[in-house]
Structure formats: C-alpha cells, structure tokens
Amino acid sequence: xxxxxxxxxxxxxxxxxxxxxxxxxxxxxxxxxxxxxxxxxxxxxxxxxxxxxxxxxxxxxxxxxxxxxxxxxxxxxxxxxxxxxxxxxxxxxxxxxxxxxxxxxxxxxxxxxxxxxxxxxxxxxxxxxxxxxxxxxxxxxxxxxxxxxxxxxxxxxxxxxxxxxxxxxxxxxxxxxxxxxxxxxxxxxxxxxxxxxxxxxxxxxxxxxxxxxxxxxxxxxxxxxxxxxxxxxxxxxxxxxxxxxxxxxxxxxxxxxxxxxxxxxxxxxxxxxxxxxxxxxxxxxxxxxxxxxxxxxxxxxxxxxxxxxxxxxxxxxxxxxxxxxxxxxxxxxxxxxxxxxxxxxxxxxxxxxxxxxxxxxxxxxxxxxxxxxxxxxxxxxxxxxxxxxxxxxxxxxxxxxxxxxxxxxxxxxxxxxxxxxxx
Numbered sequence: 001x002x003x004x005x006x007x008x009x010x011x012x013x014x015x016x017x018x019x020x021x022x023x024x025x026x027x028x029x030x031x032x033x034x035x036x037x038x039x040x041x042x043x044x045x046x047x048x049x050x051x052x053x054x055x056x057x058x059x060x061x062x063x064x065x066x067x068x069x070x071x072x073x074x075x076x077x078x079x080x081x082x083x084x085x086x087x088x089x090x091x092x093x094x095x096x097x098x099x100x101x102x103x104x105x106x107x108x109x110x111x112x113x114x115x116x117x118x119x120x121x122x123x124x125x126x127x128x129x130x131x132x133x134x135x136x137x138x139x140x141x142x143x144x145x146x147x148x149x150x151x152x153x154x155x156x157x158x159x160x161x162x163x164x165x166x167x168x169x170x171x172x173x174x175x176x177x178x179x180x181x182x183x184x185x186x187x188x189x190x191x192x193x194x195x196x197x198x199x200x201x202x203x204x205x206x207x208x209x210x211x212x213x214x215x216x217x218x219x220x221x222x223x224x225x226x227x228x229x230x231x232x233x234x235x236x237x238x239x240x241x242x243x244x245x246x247x248x249x250x251x252x253x254x255x256x257x258x259x260x261x262x263x264x265x266x267x268x269x270x271x272x273x274x275x276x277x278x279x280x281x282x283x284x285x286x287x288x289x290x291x292x293x294x295x296x297x298x299x300x301x302x303x304x305x306x307x308x309x310x311x312x313x314x315x316x317x318x319x320x321x322x323x324x325x326x327x328x329x330x331x332x333x334x335x336x337x338x339x340x341x342x343x344x345x346x347x348x349x350x351x352x353x354x355x356x357x358x359x360x361x362x363x364x365x366x367x368x369x370x371x372x373x374x375x376x377x378x379x380x381x382x383x384x385x386x387x388x389x390x391x392x393x394x395x396x397x398x399x400x401x402x403x404x405x406x407x408x409x410x411x412x413x414x415x416x417x418x419x420x421x422x423x
Contacts, residue, residue: 040064077215081105097122101176128172130165133158187216255299261307275338284331316340
C-alpha cells in the first residue's frame with residue numbers, strides 16, 4: 001500500500017522550492033496511492049490537485065481545502081461522490097474512468113456553488129437512461145458536463161422530465177448494486193483459489209486471460225505490475241558484476257601493495273637524508289579534503305576519494321616525523337618518511353679550484369667585454385686630467401715658436417713709392 005508521505009510531497013514540489021505549506025499546485029499521478037491523507041493539513045492553499053492514475057477508492061480528507069479549484073481523480077477506483085462539501089472554491093471535478101454507480105451521490109455537489117465543469121465519462125452511471133438529464137437538473141450551477149456545454153434548452157428539458165427520469169435511474173442503480181455484489185463475491189473467490197506462489201507460466205496465463213473491469217481487478221493489475229518491476233530490478237542488481245574485494249593484508253599480517261585508484265606514483269629512497277619519498281600524481285583539481293594519509297612503521301596507506309593506495313616499506317620508518325605535502329601547481333602529493341635506523345650522511349664536499357684560475361677567467365672576461373671598443377689590453381685607470389699632457393708629449397714641435405727673421409729682398413728689386421706698404 002502506497003501512502004502519501006511528506007517526502008513524496010516535497011519531491012513533487014520542487015517548483016515551489018520544496019516548501020509545501022504555500023504550495024498551490026501538486027501532482028501525484030501514477031504513484032499507486034490508495035488513500036488521500038495529510039494533504040488538507042500540509043497544503044491548505046492548494047488550488048490544483050492532480051491524483052489521476054492511482055488506486056484511490058474513496059474521496060476523503062479534503063474538507064479543509066477552501067481554495068481548491070481543480071480536482072482530478074480520473075482513473076481511480078471511486079464508487080461514490082462524497083466529502084467535497086467543504087471545497088468551497090471547487091470549479092472543476094474530473095472523475096473520468098472510475099466506478100461511480102450511485103448516481104444519486106451527485107446531489108452532494110449542490111453545496112459547491114462554483115462548480116462549473118464535471119466529468120463522469122467512463123463510469124457505470126453514464127449507461128443509465130436519462131443520466132445526462134438527471135445531472136443537469138440536479139446541479140443547476142453546471143455549465144459543462146463531460147466536455148459538452150449545457151444549453152438553456154437542455155436545462156429546461158431536464159427539469160421537465162426529471163420526475164420520470166429519476167424513477168428509471170433508481171431502477172438502474174439498484175440493478176448495478178446487485179451486479180456489483182456479484183463482482184465482489186467472484187473476486188473474493190478468485191483470490192482464495194489463486195496460489196500464493198506463482199511461476200512464470202501462471203503470470204503469462206494471467207496477462208493473456210480476459211478479466212472484468214472492476215476495482216478489484218485494477219488493484220490486482222497494479223500489484224502484479226509492481227511485483228514484476230521489483231523482480232526486474234532485483235535481476236538487474238544480480239546481473240551487475242560484483243565489486244572486487246580489496247585485500248590490504250595477508251594472512252600473516254604483512255601489508256599488500258594496492259593501487260585501486262590506478263594513480264601513477266614514484267617511490268624513491270633518499271640516502272643523504274635517510275628517508276623514503278613517495279610521490280603520488282594526484283589529479284590537480286581534486287580537493288585535498290578527499291585525501292587521507294596514514295603512515296605506519298611498515299607501510300603507508302592513502303585513501304583517494306574512497307579508493308585505497310597502499311605500499312609496503314622495506315625498513316621501518318618514524319611515523320610521527322613523517323610529512324605529507326601537496327603541490328599547488330601540479331597537485332602531486334609528496335610523502336616523506338624518515339627511516340628509524342641509519343645515519344644521515346653528509347653531502348660530499350665540492351672540490352675547491354685554485355684562485356689564480358679564477359683571476360685569469362675574470363681578466364679574460366673583462367677583456368672580452370671590451371673588445372668591441374678597443375683592440376688590445378689597456379690600462380683600466382682613466383685620468384681625464386692627463387689628457388693635455390699626453391697630447392703635448394705626442395706633438396712636441398707644435399708648442400715651439402720660431403724666431404722672426406727679416407727676409408732680404410732680391411738684388412733686382414725696385415721699390416715703387418706709389419704702392420702702399422703692406423701691413
């Protein structure tokens with residue numbers, strides 16, 4: 001038996017952020033629900049309630065829904081219209097393909113003054129003579145019956161023939177009650193004769209035989225369908241390959257090497273620091289909170305998102321002095337485990353080279369740096385005050401003054417007094 005639970009209602013109220021107290025529309029179809037309950041206390045503001053394709057046999061627990069405008073109970077096992085007087089705002093009621101045989105129960109909808117649309121198609125009462133006229137005359141507020149609009153002339157004719165129609169309707173109703181009693185008796189007898197355990201052949205025969213359209217048959221169909229679905233789910237679970245069991249230790253207690261996560265790794269022994277270094281190439285974007293490192297004297301275990309990585313150690317290590325670090329660039333996990341025995345070896349001394357070689361190298365470098373300016377080695381000291389002296393030393397004749405000597409004229413020189421003297 002499927003019940004209406006708070007979890008189910010919240011699951012169907014995702015459009016309202018899973019808040020059920022202010023819910024205005026709720027859909028609970030095809031859930032094999034057999035009883036209406038809790039909704040009038042949890043969802044009092046409901047305006048639309050869809051309960052089609054279930055196994056509901058009675059309309060109940062809806063009186064507190066003062067704002068309910070549309071109620072869909074199609075494809076259920078309802079045999080009587082009742083308990084809807086408190087739904088003051090009800091405008092549309094859908095009871096298609098139910099088992100309503102008591103047509104007189106329609107009179108209980110007179111209190112629903114806002115009811116405009118009523119659907120009773122597929123019910124036994126629709127086969128009664130004068131069914132439509134009886135409903136139209138009984139419910140003056142209706143505007144549509146079974147999807148057909150009610151005209152004013154239809155209402156006048158129904159009211160005129162109401163007396164004779166009611167008598168024939170009651171006779172048909174009594175005949176249906178007798179037929180329904182026989183159906184219940186046959187269904188109970190069939191349940192007694194049906195074996196509790198059924199095999200595949202019985203199931204095939206059941207689905208191939210013709211059965212009556214009764215509420216009991218509909219319930220039996222739903223139960224068998226549910227059992228077949230559960231059986232199919234169970235077979236699917238059995239067909240799933242079993243998960244390989246991880247054995248971390250041998251029978252004598254020695255640890256096994258396990259890499260369930262298939263993570264690349266490197267395991268090295270550092271002789272200088274006297275320790276083991278384990279590097280796991282963890283995914284870069286994996287959260288560090290999903291990593292769990294457990295260092296023991298003889299082995300180390302790392303759980304990566306629930307999957308185990310374990311490696312045995314050749315020598316015992318000091319677990320309290322071990323460290324685990326993760327790279328922020330690559331995401332790799334580096335676990336350093338110092339050994340319990342052994343000494344930390346010093347680093348080998350590097351050879352000291354002679355100092356003169358270093359000087360030669362430095363001078364050569366200095367010369368090479370200056371080669372594009374000058375050719376050959378020059379004195380690195382530059383004194384700008386000696387520039388003039390150096391120039392004088394290079395050109396000593398430039399500063400000597402020659403004495404002035406008067407040049408003698410030639411013998412054939414004749415002085416012309418008209419020419420002015422040269423100055």
